[in-house]
Amino acid sequence: MFSSPTVRTSLIFLAIAVVGLFFADMSITASNPWRDLGNFFLGVVTPDFFSSEGLMTALLRTVAFAFVGVALGSASGFLLSLVYRFLPVRLFCAFIRAIHELFWALIFLQFFGFHPLTGVLAIAIPYAGIFAKVYSEILDETDPQPGRLLPPGSGLISAFLYTRIPDCWVQLRTYTAYRLECGLRSSAILGFVGLPTLGFYLEASFSQGNYSDAGAMLILFYVLIATIPLWVKPKLLPVYVLGAPFFLGDGLPIVWGNVARFFTQDIVPSPIRNGEGVSGLLPWFNDLMVNEALPGIWNTVVLTQIALVATGIITLLAFPLISNHFGGPVRRTSGHVLLVIARSTPEYILAYILLQLWGPSMLPAVVALALHNGGIIGHLIGRQTNSIHLRPDAPIGFNRYSWELVPRVYRSFLAFLFYRWEIIMRETAILGILGIYTLGFYVDSAIQNIRFDRAMMLILITALLNIGIDALGRYIRRRLALQTMPTC
Missing domain, CATH: 1.10.3720.10 (MetI-like)
Structure with missing residues (x-):
């Protein structure tokens, strides 16, 4: 009540x-919002899946950025979760997850340019902070009793792997799968800052008034999200993670002098x-x-x-x-x-x-x-x-x-x-x-x-x-x- x-x-x-x-x-x-809204919905119900030659490539790169970024973020977040009880680690994780993926992308664009590393790090860094917090909470809720039943002399690593991880494995896997769905959404919007994911082509279609093209992209994205349980299988995850980097696309070589100048000059107050x-x-x-x-x-x-x-x-x-x-x-x-x-x-x-x-x-x-x-x-x-079970009356x-x-x-x-x-x-x-x-x-x-x-x-x-x-x-x-x- x-x-x-x-x-x-x-x-x-x-x-x-x-x-x-x-x-x-x-x-x-x-000037005429209802007409524009009607044209947009007409484009959604009459999608054109074949007008854009780069549409399937954009979807593939959207998936690739998501898998690589989430994989790096989850691995880093898991390591951070092991020391999350320390205040400096908690503050660091709170800071990196408080900055949106697009802000991270805008930062990396200034010295990496339109390189795949920009998109990967833009997802991986804030996700590492998120994973660290959630993984730490999941690990803290595990039952300590199995650890007390181990034979004397068992190492900390063995105790961790054989008692705590099995107890919370389902929760860790479920949350990671959910974060992969979030990673697909994050990957898609990276296109709005110029990276070759779905958002790039969606923005181009809207700016040209091609609502049928935009409708096709949205429908494909919904299908991609809705069918995650069908194509994201535990046995296939290693294949996806190892293969995804090869589908990120190419970028101009990184000029490390630009990276050094950004941190030593560009961001220094004028x-x-x-x-x-x-x-x-x-x-x-x-x-x-x-x-x-x-x-x-x-x-x-x-x-x-x-x-x-x-x-x-x-x-x-x-x-x-x-x-x-x-x-x-x-x-x-x-x-x-x-x-x-x-x-x-x-x-x-x-x-x-x-x-x-x-x-x-x-x-x-x-x-x-x-x-x-x-x-x-x-x-x-x-x-x-x-x-909730309600009474008959x-x-x-x-x-x-x-x-x-x-x-x-x-x-x-x-x-x-x-x-x-x-x-x-x-x-x-x-x-x-x-x-x-x-x-x-x-x-x-x-x-x-x-x-x-x-x-x-x-x-x-x-x-x-x-x-x-x-x-x-x-x-x-x-x-x-x-x-x-x-x-x-």
């Missing part, structure tokens, strides 16, 4: 989002680089904060809070679509398809599509974030309701929804929502690259103007903001004793 603290917390966040609407730009500026010394650093920092960082932080926070509440609303509307307590199998199958599409479409791609159709404002970003994250949480909450219809099911899953719903809060913040910041005035907009502008020192400072501010939101979300979950699984 609802408890007073959870209700108060929900109302506080709802009030913050409502106030944020007065400061947010939610306008539709396109007052120090120009010989002005520490005295010129304060005016430089003040100008950066007043004109770029603070406006970016404000818009990022406002958009995040609106998107968070919108995600909650979408979740509460979506979970009945797949719940066994409502409707029949046909409706539930349709609901599953809708939620698969919503959660499989990367927020960046969905926001890009809506920006092309509606024009630049915060509205496309809010809708994209809410649909994607609402689809994810709605799917999880819907599955939880399927394990339970009410039906809206009363069943509002009095029987929502009170039982509401705490889990809030736990998932606050867990996704930091993720929504990361995505909100990066959506600035599309022209929305969040922190990503100012990062991209600084890079375009070859002001890498300002760009790196803004990326650092973005990471600290994400770390702060993550810590606040954990505090709220702990204070309200929220769990993602309902208690008995």
Whole structure:
């Protein structure tokens, strides 16, 4: 049932989002948005799978970047998870996972160029931080009893391999498979910064108004995600991981002098680089904060809070679509398809599509974030309701929804929502690259103007903001004793 603290917390966040609407730009500026939206859906239902010669190559490279990046990230994350209890390791992992994959790609592009290493590291580095945290939590939850039954003299490595790993192997494998799906989405959007994955061709098709081409790419991407259980088999994983590097494509040779210059000159604050010394650093920092960082932080926070509440609303509307307590199998199958599409479409791609159709404002970003994250949480909450057994005389219809099911899953719903809060913040910041005035907009502008020192400072501010939101979300979950699984 609802408890007073959870209700108060929900109302506080709802009030913050409502106030944020007065400061947010939610306008539709396109001259004929409904016609454009209709043309887009017409393109989706009439896809052209043969117009783009590079489409299959783009899909293959999308898969290759995902496999290599996730493999490196999981291996590095597993090693970090073994020492995750140390504070410096936890801080390092929190920092690298707080920076979005596209930000990492923009950094590596400056000295590696359009080399496969750019895309691989852009996925592997933040994923290493994510894997380290989750793997550490999984390992910490293993039963210590089997380790106590080993014969005296057993080594630490033997004890670890024969007692802890088998106990949590299913959880490790399940989470890694889920992160591979996330890696495919991350790989796809790397095309928006010029790497030869699906996003590159999707952006080209939209810019030329070829909606049938774009529809074909989206459909193939959905099929790729939906069929992961069919083609990603444990026995085939070594083949995929070893073969994927050969399908990443070629790039120009890396000029290591550019790498050295980037770290020793380009990202050094301009007052120090120009010989002005520490005295010129304060005016430089003040100008950066007043004109770029603070406006970016404000818009990022406002958009995040609106998107968070919108995600909650979408979740509460979506979970009945797949719940066994409502409707029949046909409706539930349709609901599953809708939620698969919503959660499989990367927020960046969905926001890009809506920006092309509606024009630049915060509205496309809010809708994209809410649909994607609402689809994810709605799917999880819907599955939880399927394990709830109602009494024979339970009410039906809206009363069943509002009095029987929502009170039982509401705490889990809030736990998932606050867990996704930091993720929504990361995505909100990066959506600035599309022209929305969040922190990503100012990062991209600084890079375009070859002001890498300002760009790196803004990326650092973005990471600290994400770390702060993550810590606040954990505090709220702990204070309200929220769990993602309902208690008995």
